[in-house]
Amino acid sequence: MGEWALLATLFAPFLGVIVLLFVTNHHPLLVRTVAAVSAGMTLLASLYLFLVYDTDQGGFQFITRWVWSEELGIAFHIGVDGIGTPLVFASAILLFAGIFISWHIHDRAKEFYIFLLILAAATIGVFMSLDLFFLYFFYEMSVLPMYVLLGVWGSHTKGYLSMNDPEGRKRRDDVGFLLNFGANSKEYAAMKLTLFLSAGAVCALLGILLIYHFSPVKTFDILVLREVAAYDDTVATIIWLLVFFGFASIAPIWPLHSWSPVGHAAAPAATSMLHAGVLMKLGHFSIIRVAYEILPDATRELMPIAAVLCVFSIIYGGCVAYFARDTKYVIGYSSSSHMGYVFLGMAALDYISLTGAVIYMFAHALATGMLFAMAGWVYDQTHTRDIPSLGGLVTNMPFVTGAFVIACMASVGMPGTVNFIAEVMIIVGSWERYPFQVVVAVLGIVLTMAYLFKMMRGLFYGRLSPDHAQARDMTQWVDRMPLLVMIGCSIFFGIFPMHFYHIVRSTVVPMVDRIHQLAPLVTQYPT
């Protein structure tokens, strides 16, 4: 049953795509319904996986394995462990919410939903892959739909990527603009995102090919590779660096982050949600799946690199977010700052911090998903994302304001939301090994409060500009429901985290033990 649920989670969106191919744009409601039904199937199946995952047994579960090419040693091998399960669940939630958030898209709705479903399904595929080939397969497959989604349904970033500091001086993100040729168009953002991520992907592909070449068994199967892999130090270091930086570019780690805020700003709301919510987690997840599983020794030796870079991510992202004027830009930079916490949790290589990092990915997906959804709503209503020209929207949109406040609270990690649990675990778990980074992380939380509250005040409180007097609140259930689902999940797991915690813990403990050479690998032969 679990195996079937896993396959259903992965293939329901593809099924939706196939059905959508035969529906024309003349029936917009049918198009949306098909998309919503397939996303709903994915959500239910992934919820089932989340509930029945056996926390006592741990390891990879619901495994399906079909030989795909004997000649190249590739099998279609999928299954989830305690890290994949919550991330698959998060992807399904965001896909489901994203479908409803983009309910009002009229221009070529069919194509939009096709690309959105492919994007989400490919992301889910990465979280399930137990074969390096398919990991890359789905990874690259998730990048390309972004190009069309951003380019066609996105919005120009216009001039307000420029920032002013409190004294009114012009500032800009110099590192982020390293490869910026000055264009503020969505085409530019889309192309930059695609090329950046593809470059990262081929870098990781080289690492994967080296893993394949130097392993004694010619296979791409992760479960086999992690048992047989024995590389000499130089080779392992090279592979690790390729895999780490290849995948970390999507995470996005400083200084490889520059594609991300521009991409977020240009993307339509649902795409931003999936992009910030789950696509960025592909980076962390793939590093855990490939580097932690196959190269434990190199991970132990080299993971301090991430501990150093995450400090820059946290502080740099936070500071830029504080000065940014574009709502989506603020949220985008806050995401890339928050991803630094995940890297910190991963780098400490501690049971508690790594568990916290995984929970943080889930928590951040929900919180940032909500923020992007509402930034998108505000943009649709007011046609601007420039914070200084907005204000006082609370009178027009009480519901959005309330939800936004909750999302901000979740984002800063208020007790009662799942973000709080994750943050506390990362901070407690990393204290022993990286006290300096923990101090920075705590300051980062303060910084998060500063820029999120600043944005909140700028958007919803103060004086309402007469230009935006026509702005409407979310009143229909299709608009409110996705937000309520995300808020509900965030609070539910904030109050009842134990099942979630046990799921993650069941996988993290053997993994950390193996990396620290405290325990041998728990072998798990493909069934």
Added chain:
Amino acid sequence: MTFQLPLSGSDLLLLAPEMFLTIWLCVVLAVDVTCKHMDHARLAYLSVGGIVATLLMLIGFEYTGVRGALLHDTFVLDGVALFFKIVIVVATALVLLSSIDYVQSFRLFRGEYYVLIMMSALGMMFMASAQDLLSVFVTLEFSTFGFYVLVAYLRDDQKSGEAGLKFFILGVFAAGLLAYGISLVYGETGTLIFSEMTATPGSYGLAIGFIMIFAALGFKIGVVPFHSWIPDTYQGAPTPVTAFLSIAPKGAAVAIILRMFYVALATFKPMWVLLFVTISIVSMTYGNIVAIAQKNIKRLLAYSGIAQIGNVMIGLAAGTKRGSDAMLFYLLTYLFANMGAFAVVIGVSNQIKSDEIEDYNGLNRRSPFLAAAMLLFLLSLAGVPPLAGFIGKLYIFVAAIEQELYLLLIVGLVNIVISMYYYLVVVKKMYINEPTDPTPLSVSAPLQAAIFVGIAGTLLLGLYPDPFIDWAVAATLMFSNVAAPATPVGG
């Protein structure tokens, strides 16, 4: 010595597809001459019927395992020959299907067009079976002859005339090089048959001879530095002919190159591996970088073709059995993606009479089908999963890394990113830009069929490549001893 033609009935079976096609093209010609007022589309379907029958015959051979050699080993039907014949015949069928509307615009010689296409196909089928230098020369000229006429087919179009002239002059020059190279090789080795040259000691004459022969073949496949005719000829030639030119001769010439280097020159592998590493790096990089600047979709596909053939050469640079498998598979993926892309170009140019990339603006609004098909084909050419091109690239990279050709591998991977840029620029025009003229475009049935075959091939090879990989592996069994792994060179 009395000349005997050792042919029996069972031997003739091996030649059956070629003989059938010869008879069929005579029939088509005869029908064209006798029925003056017949719709030319019927001639096209008649030709397609013959091609499909040939294809079925070849597939029958593949399944029943009919193999053998004829005419003092000058004509051989083995796995490689069958593979490439099938590729050529499939390409021919797709070209014929996508030509039907295009030929409508010719004022004269509509029937001859189909005959010439089939004649070139026939020549290339013989090329795939050539395993001595004499038949290489004869078959190569035979197939090119049809193309000389086809490229210059648009009599009133200056560009077509220019393309024909360029192609002709350089083609004849290549033929001269080929003949001279053959004479040098014959002088050094005393034989023309590839398998008898294996024991020859190396000498300058041999090296120069083979380099000249390779230059002629390199002209056919269009690798740098023998590529200069490609962009102009591709742009000027009638688009279906360009499509044909971009895949079928490459397949046939790769068959000869494989036989020549894997059989005749197996002992000199360390030397030619270096040659191919260089050629591959230069072709990929040059093709991809120059493609970025193109404004015409045919020129863009021409340069992308140069880059793609550079990718194919990676397999040869690996110089192993697996390298040859990967090359075969790669060409198969290239066949569907490239033919499909050209079919879309034909569909667009039939209606808007333009091949400028600017005119693809808003294609998604004018014809969602054409735009989606083009998106698939371009992404397959770029090597994006889950499409065929990705598996092809991965396969060829696996072959390269087994020989530890790291430099080649890195250049190949970087080129994926470069190529993604210009393919995405076309995607941008089709999907993001708004059309200047929003009238919807229609696609005729035969063209639709060709595009659907392309889509099916691209998806099938991407999602379920295993049978095709096995086919490629089985086809090149003859190379498993010849190209034994030597010490890795280069990289």
